[in-house]
Every structure is written in structure tokens, then in C-alpha cells.
Amino acid sequence: MCGIVGYLGQRDCTEVLMDGLEKLEYRGYDSAGIAVFEGRDIKTVKTRGKLTAMKEKLEREGRPQGHCGIGHTRWATHGEPSDANSHPHSNGRVTIVHNGIIENYAELKQFLTEQGYTFLSQTDSEVVACLLDYYYSERNPLHAITETLKELRGSYALGIIFKDFPERVYAARCGSPLIVGVGQGESFIASDIPAFLKYTKDYVLLEDNEIVRLDTEGVMFFDVHGIQISKERRIAEWDVEQAQKCGYPHYMLKEIHEQPGVVQKTLDSLTKDGIPDFTDIGLTDDMLRGFNKVFITACGTAMYAGIVAKYAIEKLARVPVAVEIASEFRYMDPIVGENDLVIVVSQSGETADTKAALELAKERGAKTLAVVNVKYSAIARLADICINTLAGLEIAVASTKAYSVQIASLYLLAFRFAYAREAIDADELKRLTAQLAKTPEVIQNIIDRCDECQFIASQLVNTETLFFIGRGFDYALSLEGSLKLKEISYIHSEAYAAGELKHGTISLIEQNIPVITIATQSHIIEKTISNMEEVKARGAFVIAICRKGTTFADGTVDLKLELDFGELNDMLVPLPTVCALQLIAYYSSILRGNDPDKPRNLAKSVTTE
Ligand code: M6R
Secondary structure: OOEEEEEEOOOOHHHHHHHHHHHHHHHOOOEEEEEEEEOOEEEEEEEEOOHHHHHHHHHHHOOOOOOEEEEEEEOOOOOOOOOOOOOOEEEOOEEEEEEEEEOOHHHHHHHHHHOOOOOOOOOOOHHHHHHHHHHOOOOOHHHHHHHHHHHOOEEEEEEEEEOOOOOOEEEEEEEOOOEEEEOOOOEEEEOOHHHOOOOOOEEEEOOOOEEEEEEOOEEEEEOOOOOEEOOOOEEOOOOHHHHOOOOOOOHHHHHHHOHHHHHHHHHHHOEEOOEEOOHHHOOOHHHHHHOOEEEEEEOHHHHHHHHHHHHHHHHHHOOOEEEEEHHHHOOOOOOOOOOEEEEEEEOOOOOHHHHHHHHHHHHOOOEEEEEEOOOOOHHHHHOOEEEEOOOOOOOOOOOOHHHHHHHHHHHHHHHHHHHHOOOOOHHHHHHHHHHHHOHHHHHHHHHOOHHHHHHHHHHHOOOOEEEEEEOOHHHHHHHHHHHHHHHHHOOEEEEEEHHHHHHOHHHHOOOOOEEEEEEOOHHHHHHHHHHHHHHHHOOOEEEEEEEOOOOOOOOOOOEEEEEOOOOOOHHHOHHHHHHHHHHHHHHHHHHOOOOOOOOOOOOOOOOOO
């Protein structure tokens, strides 16, 4: 939720930290701050607002000059966004940055207050600085950290500097991500790899209850008892370009345009000889035959990808699939056990609720399959089997290309599921896979129609509320279209199964309320058209998104976006169609003067409950 960085080396620390924070700003942008050693003193600069506010403050107050420090970009949990609540927090001889939530902060605060500590912020994080100071004695930072970690409940990734050690950065984690970058004569800590990708591709993943020390000798790792441990080094597969806008005004637009390529790459990685093949990741036909039921659990867009998958798996493989919101699944005592397959879907692989749902499924003995975009993320490592989607780095808060690769890989899973259970034969398996292989081209054609999407957006710009409706796969897609639009345009939007509207919600339809109807599913198109007529009769402004050549009676539709899917099977059209919905959302956001990459109140990785 927040982003943390730390640096030790010969470069200008302020520049490295600010650079890193810029790459992590997707994790939160309520406030930002850095603390840098200037000689033996620590200079802290922090402010409420986005990084631009921080840059202005550095201009005004002077940039800290040094080679060792930590930084933070905040998504507020405890305490409003304000200068005082911004990180870093200092107390006594310790300065920290924190990503996560300290659940027992109230009792720790009371204890520390009794010990004479005073608090300057309303955050939960400040107790960590105080506690570290409380346990710090005999110039032994590691002892202070191990003692402090024993007391903390909740989740944290911490970056820590001690006033007595101007050439050291410590970090520890439990439940929140933390990566250590290892360069030539320099080292980094960060919540995510892009923060240091410009300087090094070598990294080490810190696990829960581990501690790292960066100093002039290099990096050293310790377990929670302070015993030194060795760790595997990895090389990042992403390159610097992926973390840049490359000429696009926003990451979101860049990521929308990347979809043909990343869908192609993901499909290629999961097919062999023209059919889906999951044996390399340990998912066999025998296993697929044995499952009684399937659960798909995830949050937000990833969950909506799960709904498309539910329709595809049930239609083709005839196995029951329940889609559950991860934050519900983890507490609803689900009837799940051996012989069930639990699929978790996550772009980041770090979403706290999705991870907890996965842990629960494992506890109950279910087989777990993760569909994850970040290799080696917590969820990827925890699941029994993992499909790595190949969207590459997704930076915009609104997920676009990650959704496309999620549904692309879940379609392949549905095909193989059906084949393994003899619901389709080898010819049909090949035919469906070949159809799916055509989607990158169709996606490209749709992205090329961005002018028409922009025009639709221009018709929505002054509305305060709208609806998406559709049936079957169109309904599954409506959910995602609606989320995309509302999260970045701030227009209130609801998605409804078209047939459900008349059971209550139709009372909200008034003159000129836009109703975006997705009408691509041939076998139910007439039913959908009837629902369009119903809202039109009540004054709605009806926008139809449909297959090229779809006809409507005069006066049913106010605006039409006809999409050329070629010969694509109806089941697969959500994949290209979503790109049009993403573009409509993107332009609606721009036309309303918003920043689509950083929508208010949101953060990309939700690593707290
Ligand atoms: O990283 P994840 O896929 O687990 O994230 C899940 C949701 O938080 C995410 O999809 C969110 O809904 C996005 N803002 C949607 O654009």
C-alpha cells in the first residue's frame, strides 16, 4: 500500500530515493518523504501530497546531500494525509519507513508512553521507531530489531536507519513485500523491483521474519533471531523501458497498447503444438479430471477475470465454479477441501486478502493454482501450482493488460479442463486454441479505434451516474468495464445482468442516464435488445457495444460501437472488447481532468486488509 526505498552507495542518495519513489508512487500518493545522512546527521524532508509536492519542497528547503538514506510514499491507513503523519518517522536514535499495519500499535503506544516516549503523529508506524529506540543499547542495532520484531503484530516492511551508523540501512519484513537490490558497490531496499531497476537487475527476495543489513561491505541477511543466513540471488527479467512511459502521456495508455503483445506472449508460453499445455507447471489432465468443484477467488479486476473464467470453465468443462471475493472467502468458512481446486488470481501476487484466501484453501487441503503476473511474489510462491502471466510490469493503478493476460490464460485452462474431462475432443481443443491465438490481432484492431472510444467518453463527461448491462460473458465484462470507468473517472457506475435490471434498479433510469450495453453474445442478443428497449423507453441514453453488423430497431440506440471480431467465438470476445471499455474509461478520466494513473484514494497493491 505504501512504497518504501533505501539506498547505500556512492550516488546522490536523494536522487536515487526520489527516483525509486517515483517508480513506487503507484503504491500510494497521499504523502512522501526521505531521510538522508548528511555526515552524522539525518536530514528529513517530508510532505503531504504527491511526489510533485515533495520535489517542490526539496527545491525550497534544499536537497539532503548524502549517500545513505530511506524514503517512503504513503497510502494513508492510520491518520489523515498530513505532514506530521508522513514518513519517515524518527524517535530518539532511530528513523524508520513502514509499509503495512501494526495491529497492536495502541497497546505498544500506551507502553511506550509510560516509558516516557512522546508521539508526533497519529500513525501506527511511529511506535516502531520508538520501540526500536527503546530496545537499542550498546550500539547494537540488530538486537534492537530482533527484540522489536518480537513485539509487533500485523504486517510490515520496514526500512530503518540508526543515527550511530551513518553508513548502514536495515530492513525487515513480515507480510509486506521487500526486495533487496545488489549493485556494484551499492545496495538498495524497495517494495518493488522497478525502484532500483535503473541501477541493478540483481536482487534478493526478503522473506517474512528476515532482516537485511546494507553497509559498505555489501548486504548481509539474518533470521528473526539475528543469526546470519544466506539467500539466493536472482536477476530481474524486466527492463528499464517497462518502467517508463515511452512517449505515452500515461502508463495506463501505454499498458492498454501493450495488450496485443503481452497476450500473444502469455498464450505462447502456455501452449505446445497448438494446444494448451500445463505439464511444465505441474498441472496434469489426471488432476483436472479429479476435481469436484472449482473456486476462483481474487479482488477487484482480478476477481472479474475470474467471472469470465467461471463462464468459460462451466460452459466447456461442465464442472461447477464458484467465484468468491477474497476478503469474503477468507472469513466465510467456505465448504472447500480435498478434491477441490482453488484458483487465486492476482496481478501483484501480494494482495493481502487473496493471499489469506490462498492460505485458507491450503489449510483445508484443496489444490491451489495461482494466476499471477509477478514471478516470485508471495502468492506465486505459496500456491501449489502457478501460471505466470506475462503482462510485464503494470504500473497504472487501473489494471488493464493484467486483466487481458489473466483471461487469456484462464481460457486456455478452461479448454484443457474440458479436454481432460472429455467434454471436448482433441479437434475442438485445437480449434478453440487456434481461435484464441487470433485475439492479439483483433485486440490491435480495437485499440486502433481509440478515436471512437474517445467520442463515447466525451458523451459521458457530464454525467454523474451510469449503468453497464449485459448477459452471460457480456455481463462478466460489464463488471470490469464499470469498475474501470468508476475508479478513474469518478463517475458513479453500476454493472447489472441485463435481465436483472427490472427487478429494482430500473427505477434509477431517468432521462439521459447513460446505459452502456454490451451486446456481443449471439444466442441471447434478442433478450439483451429487449432490455435495451426497456431502458430506452424510460429515457436512457443507450450506448451499444456490439459485433459488427448487429442491427437494432430505429430509436433503440443513441450511440453504437461496432467491433469487428472476425470469426471469433462469442465466448472469446470479452478479451478484445475489454480494450474498448478501458479506452472509454481512460478518456473519460482525461476529459474530466483526472490523472488516470493515480486515481484518488487508491493504491495499486493492497497489502493490508
Ligand atoms: O494485484 P491484484 O491483481 O491482486 O489486485 C487486485 C485489485 O486490487 C486490483 O485489480 C484493483 O481492483 C485495480 N485497481 C483494478 O483496476
